[in-house]
Amino acid sequence: MTTSSSFSRRNFLAGLGASALALPATGFANSFDNDQYLAQLAAQKRELFGQDRKLGIALVGLGSYATNQLAPGLQQTQYCRLAGIVTGTPAKAEQWMQKYNIPKQNVYDYKTFDRIADNRDIDVVYVVLPNSMHAEYVIRAAQAGKHVICEKPLAIMPKECQDMIDACKKANRQLAVGYRLHYEPFTREVMRLGQEKVFGKVKFVEASDGFRIGDPTQWRLKKAMAGGGPLMDVGIYAIQGARYVTGLEPVSVTAQFGPKTDLQKFKEVEETLFWQFQFPGGVVSNSTTSYAAGVERLYASCENGWFELSPAFGYGPLKGRTSKGPIEQPIVHHQANHMDNICKVLLNNETLPDHITGQEGLRDVRLMQAIYQAAETGRRIDLKA
Amino acid sequence: MTTSSSFSRRNFLAGLGASALALPATGFANSFDNDQYLAQLAAQKRELFGQDRKLGIALVGLGSYATNQLAPGLQQTQYCRLAGIVTGTPAKAEQWMQKYNIPKQNVYDYKTFDRIADNRDIDVVYVVLPNSMHAEYVIRAAQAGKHVICEKPLAIMPKECQDMIDACKKANRQLAVGYRLHYEPFTREVMRLGQEKVFGKVKFVEASDGFRIGDPTQWRLKKAMAGGGPLMDVGIYAIQGARYVTGLEPVSVTAQFGPKTDLQKFKEVEETLFWQFQFPGGVVSNSTTSYAAGVERLYASCENGWFELSPAFGYGPLKGRTSKGPIEQPIVHHQANHMDNICKVLLNNETLPDHITGQEGLRDVRLMQAIYQAAETGRRIDLKA
Numbered sequence: 028m029t030t031s032s033s034f035s036r037r038n039f040l041a042g043l044g045a046s047a048l049a050l051p052a053t054g055f056a057n058s059f060d061n062d063q064y065l066a067q068l069a070a071q072k073r074e075l076f077g078q079d080r081k082l083g084i085a086l087v088g089l090g091s092y093a094t095n096q097l098a099p100g101l102q103q104t105q106y107c108r109l110a111g112i113v114t115g116t117p118a119k120a121e122q123w124m125q126k127y128n129i130p131k132q133n134v135y136d137y138k139t140f141d142r143i144a145d146n147r148d149i150d151v152v153y154v155v156l157p158n159s160m161h162a163e164y165v166i167r168a169a170q171a172g173k174h175v176i177c178e179k180p181l182a183i184m185p186k187e188c189q190d191m192i193d194a195c196k197k198a199n200r201q202l203a204v205g206y207r208l209h210y211e212p213f214t215r216e217v218m219r220l221g222q223e224k225v226f227g228k229v230k231f232v233e234a235s236d237g238f239r240i241g242d243p244t245q246w247r248l249k250k251a252m253a254g255g256g257p258l259m260d261v262g263i264y265a266i267q268g269a270r271y272v273t274g275l276e277p278v279s280v281t282a283q284f285g286p287k288t289d290l291q292k293f294k295e296v297e298e299t300l301f302w303q304f305q306f307p308g309g310v311v312s313n314s315t316t317s318y319a320a321g322v323e324r325l326y327a328s329c330e331n332g333w334f335e336l337s338p339a340f341g342y343g344p345l346k347g348r349t350s351k352g353p354i355e356q357p358i359v360h361h362q363a364n365h366m367d368n369i370c371k372v373l374l375n376n377e378t379l380p381d382h383i384t385g386q387e388g389l390r391d392v393r394l395m396q397a398i399y400q401a402a403e404t405g406r407r408i409d410l411k412a
Numbered sequence: 413m414t415t416s417s418s419f420s421r422r423n424f425l426a427g428l429g430a431s432a433l434a435l436p437a438t439g440f441a442n443s444f445d446n447d448q449y450l451a452q453l454a455a456q457k458r459e460l461f462g463q464d465r466k467l468g469i470a471l472v473g474l475g476s477y478a479t480n481q482l483a484p485g486l487q488q489t490q491y492c493r494l495a496g497i498v499t500g501t502p503a504k505a506e507q508w509m510q511k512y513n514i515p516k517q518n519v520y521d522y523k524t525f526d527r528i529a530d531n532r533d534i535d536v537v538y539v540v541l542p543n544s545m546h547a548e549y550v551i552r553a554a555q556a557g558k559h560v561i562c563e564k565p566l567a568i569m570p571k572e573c574q575d576m577i578d579a580c581k582k583a584n585r586q587l588a589v590g591y592r593l594h595y596e597p598f599t600r601e602v603m604r605l606g607q608e609k610v611f612g613k614v615k616f617v618e619a620s621d622g623f624r625i626g627d628p629t630q631w632r633l634k635k636a637m638a639g640g641g642p643l644m645d646v647g648i649y650a651i652q653g654a655r656y657v658t659g660l661e662p663v664s665v666t667a668q669f670g671p672k673t674d675l676q677k678f679k680e681v682e683e684t685l686f687w688q689f690q691f692p693g694g695v696v697s698n699s700t701t702s703y704a705a706g707v708e709r710l711y712a713s714c715e716n717g718w719f720e721l722s723p724a725f726g727y728g729p730l731k732g733r734t735s736k737g738p739i740e741q742p743i744v745h746h747q748a749n750h751m752d753n754i755c756k757v758l759l760n761n762e763t764l765p766d767h768i769t770g771q772e773g774l775r776d777v778r779l780m781q782a783i784y785q786a787a788e789t790g791r792r793i794d795l796k797a
Contacts, residue, residue, distance in 0.1 A: 231684070231705035233620065235698075239715070281668045283792075288694030299616070301698050303686050309673030311705075313620075313686050315698045320616035320713035328705035330624070405790060407668075 069105050082370045083110025083148045085133065085173075087140070087164050088156040089119050092178070096342060097153065098127065100362035106370035110148045113140050140164070144171035151176060151370065153205075157252040158259060162187040169198040174373055176366070178205040180263055181388025183254030185396065188389035195385065201373060202385040206267065207365040209383050212356035213336055213345040214271070217325065220334045221272030226350065227330025229273050229310060234265035234325045236340045237299070237317030243292045248318075256296030258395055262316030264340035266394050268325040269304055269312040271382075272334075277304035277312075277394065279409050282401035288319060302398045454490050467755045468495025468533045470518065470558075472525070472549050473541040474504045477563070481727060482538065483512060485747030491755035495533045498525055525549070529556035536561060536755065538590075542637040543644060547572040554583040559758055561751070563590040565648055566773025568639030570781065573774035580770065586758060587770040591652065592750035594768050597741035598721055598730040599656070602710065605719045606657030611735065612715025614695060619653035619710045621646040621725045622684070622702030628677045633703075641681030643780055647701030649725035651779050653710040654689055654697040656767075657719075662689035662697075662779065664794050667786035673704060687783045 084107050086093045101109040111133035112123050120134050133148055143149055152168035153176040154161055161182045168175045175195060181188045181204050195202040208214040221229045237257055246252040253259055270276065285299025292298075299317040306312070315322060325339035332350035339345060343361050347354030372379050381387060394410070401408045469492050471478045486494040496518035497508050505519050518533055528534055537553035538561040539546055546567045553560045560580060566573045566589050580587040593599040606614045622642055631637040638644055655661065670684025677683075684702040691697070700707060710724035717735035724730060728746050732739030757764050766772060779795070786793045 230624075231622070231700065231702060231707060233618070233700065233707065233709075235618065237616070237713075239615075283666045283688050285688075285696045286690055286694040299696055301688050301696075303668050303670075305671055309671040309704075311670045311684055311686075313698060313700045315616065315618065317616060317713075319694075320696075321718060322616060322618065322711070322713050324618075324711075326707070326709075328622075328702075328707050333706060405792075407790075 071105075080374065081105070082107040082150040082374060083133075084108065084151045084153050084176075084366065084370075085111035085113060085135075085143065085149045087113040087152055087154045087168070088160075089114045089116070089123065090155060093153075093155045096362045097155065097366075098123075100360050100366060103360050103363040104367045104370070106367045106374055107151065110150075111135070111143070111146065113137065113143075113152075141167055141171055143168070143173065149173060151373065153366075154178060155205075157246045158183050158254050159252045162191050165191045165202065166194040169195040169200045169202070172198060172200065174201045174203075176203045176205055176369060177385075177388070179388065180254070180259050180392055180395065181385060182392060183259070185389060185393050188385060188392050192385040192389065201379050202388075203369045203379055203383050204385065204388040205365070206383060206387065207361040208264070208267070208340065209271075210364050210368040211343070211345065211361055212359060213347050213354060216354055216356055217327070217334055217336055217347065218271045218274075220349065221327055221329075222274035224329070226327075226332035226334065228308075229327045229329050231310070231328040232269045232272055232312035232326065233314070233328075234268035234312060234339070235315040235322045236261040236264045237315060237320050237322045239321060240292070240318040248292060248294075248296055250295040253296060255395065255399065256293065256298065256300070257316040257318045258297065258300050258398060260318075261340065262300060262314070262398075263391055263395065265314040265316060265325075266391055266398075268336075268339060269306075269314065270390075272325065272327045273306055273310055273312075275306040275308075275310060276390070277306050277410055279305045279407050280394070280397050280401050281407050282398045284402045285317065285319075293318070297402075300398065300402060302401065456490075465759065466490070467492040467535040467559075467759060468518075469493065469536045469538055469561075469751065469755075470496035470498060470520070470528065470534045472498040472537055472539045472553070473545075474499045474501070474508065475540060478538075478540045481747045482540065482751075483508075485745050485751060488745050488748040489752045489755070491752045491759055492536065495535075496520065496528070496531065498522065498528075498537075526552055526556055528553070528558065534558060536758065538751075539563060540590075542631045543568050543639050544637045547576050550576045550587065551579040554580045554585045554587070557583060557585065559586045559588075561588045561590060561754060562770075562773070564773065565639070565644050565777055565780065566770060567777060568644070570774060570778050573770060573777050577770040577774065586764050587773075588754045588764055588768050589770065589773040590750070591768060591772070592746040593649070593652070593725065594656075595749050595753040596728070596730065596746055597744060598732050598739060601739055601741050602712070602719055602721055602732065603656045603659075605734065606712055606714075607659035609714070611712075611717035611719065613693075614658050614712045614714050616695070616713040617654045617657055617697035617711065618699070618713075619650035619697060619724070620700040620707045621649045622700060622705050622707045624706060625677070625703040633677060633679075633681055635680040638681060640780065640784065641678065641683065641685070642701040642703045643682065643685050643783060645703075646725065647685060647699070647783075648776055648780065650699040650701060650710075651776055651783075653721075653724060654691075654699065655775075657710065657712045658691055658695055658697075660691040660693075660695060661775070662691050662795055664690045664792050665779070665782050665786050666792050667783045669787045670702065670704075678703070682787075685783070685787060687786065 109127050113135045114120050152173045154164045155178050161177050165175050165177050282302035287293045287298045298319050301315050304312045324337040326335040334349040336347045344358040397408045494512050498520040499505050537558045539549045540563050546562050550560050550562050667687035672678045672683045683704050686700050689697045709722040711720045719734040721732045729743040782793045
């Protein structure tokens with residue numbers, strides 16, 4: 028990860044000129060006042076851009092995440108607002124128009140989507156479709172002249188990621204990945220603890236994310252749409268965690284599939300997967316991802332202590348502790364905080380920090396494919412920088 | 413593990429006739445009154461065996477564990493007492509005789525050790541020597557007509573374990589392993605939670621134990637004496653943990669060595685090791701052991717919740733929580749509690765439960781050798797029941 032300098036807490040807290048929102052300094056209790064926080068953001072925003080300027084976001088794909096996380100989050104954002112929707116289901120369009128007061132001219136289906144180019148209400152397209160559809164819609168959005176946020180994983184294969192990055196570059200638009208934790212305060216704090224070696228050098232990371240999946244008909248269990256199983260869905264957080272607490276890129280990986288206990292449900296994708304990264308300097312990590320068992324933890328063992336988030340990757344609130352005591356940070360709405368931080372950069376005509384861009388998405392997709400290769404071959408896979 | 417029935421909390425708490433000491437029932441706060449606990453044990457013991465009858469234990473090898481854990485523990489025990497010592501260092505013999513009021517005739521060196529056969533003060537020999545010496549001294553102790561407790565790992569190779577088991581059987585003496593956690597209340601509680609399926613079936617276990625080793629000259633880093641690195645020393649606890657919360661024996665294992673970051677210190681043994689067990693029914697575990705990083709946790713993900721000990725394996729106090737709240741149990745002196753439970757069985761002329769015997773030690777030694785084989789070959793190793 029090349030983010031250690033651009034991504035330090037110092038920059039994070041440097042105030043209005045920095046790329047990240049000036050969240051309150053460390054030491055906040057978990058009884059943090061969210062209203063006060065939002066009022067501070069609003070004041071900053073007025074100072075920078077005037078009262079009314081918010082970027083208009085169109086959500087593409089109105090599934091669970093758009094419905095239950097992004098749309099509610101967009102009711103709290105200071106730098107962006109829910110301006111449009113793209114859906115193939117007329118009944119959903121009707122519901123959303125009413126609920127969120129979206130004008131008919133900002134509603135598209137997948138055929139009419141490209142006309143979004145002419146819509147000045149829409150500045151940013153947020154692609155929330157199944158993984159296999161990310162590339163097409165990111166590229167079409169860029170070609171329509173919009174900035175793009177794309178849910179993770181950026182795509183299934185590295186080639187698609189590169190095509191998406193190239194398309195955005197060609198259109199002179201920016202591409203962000205839905206890594207909502209990169210601006211989340213507990214996560215920022217463990218990035219700082221690890222990358223600034225607060226407990227000495229990180230020696231070992233245990234990072235795991237899994238849950239017991241329900242509905243056996245969902246697209247996450249279809250290889251063609253998801254590209255894989257829990258690794259693609261939540262294991263990617265464990266990859267991210269090991270990378271962002273060490274601030275390092277792995278140099279090799281071993282991996283092992285767990286057994287399938289439900290052959291029907293897991294006909295197409297893995298049920299459980301383990302992998303071990305080696306990083307420069309002999310730093311190691313061990314990870315588990317699963318659709319059969321709940322697990323959610325990011326633990327770092329350092330030369331002079333340890334720190335941990337558990338829960339580490341869910342929608343929050345996260346919870347953390349160190350060998351010296353609890354981690355106390357403000358609790359924010361992850362998705363609102365994420366979109367606000369991205370849109371503040373865009374409004375400011377600045378460049379998104381590397382750790383949130385398509386390049387970062389490409390890194391994880393490469394690693395996920397290497398993990399699958401390691402598990403399939405039983406061999407250690409060397410990773411190119 | 414064939415212990416689920418003999419080893420349930422019900423039996424554990426069934427009172428004086430059961431093989432385990434009748435510890436207080438669940439729900440005790442951590443402010444548990446140790447004095448009251450000891451007084452209860454003493455009262456039970458008087459009732460069973462009369463005031464003065466305690467088994468005499470001789471410690472063989474007066475290293476750190478004997479000095480700092482076992483001897484102080486033996487000042488708290490109700491069913492046994494520190495009666496003798498075996499040491500090759502005359503200055504240590506002098507110190508211990510004075511400190512613990514040990515008569516000269518109960519002090520042996522490694523040449524005179526076998527004369528312990530004639531010493532009626534000594535009922536039990538506790539072997540606390542380096543791993544490579546366990547077999548010889550266990551067998552000599554049995555041949556001298558003594559019951560034996562042997563530190564874990566029981567030995568380095570399965571053949572040695574079998575020889576030890578056979579020698580004790582032939583001498584009609586009992587052989588226990590220094591698995592001090594098998595009677596520890598937090599550990600008993602997680603055995604119960606897992607084996608009695610309190611949160612449903614255990615699906616996944618993450619069990620890890622490691623620490624940053626100091627003195628590079630110690631025997632634990634010499635392959636001939638230790639038989640291996642952190643796996644033999646503390647990784648064995650993670651193996652035990654995965655087995656005793658599931659109540660199952662693994663059917664296959666994969667394993668991977670971590671890199672060596674200190675080639676001098678880790679010239680002969682591994683620095684870090686990862687392994688993954690598969691158990692019957694698709695239950696899986698993932699583990700890390702290391703001499704380079706501190707980690708100590710036993711986490712079980714179940715169908716309807718989870719439970720965790722962290723710290724899970726150290727000398728205490730352990731600490732536990734579940735998806736429903738904290739685990740509250742009495743805090744005991746691990747070693748005193750362990751020796752008392754073993755000696756109560758011996759005093760009672762009962763048979764030690766399987767989970768604490770040489771057979772259990774042999775199981776772990778077989779698994780450790782399979783883990784090394786898996787790491788060395790890169791292959792999944794099938795385990796015979």
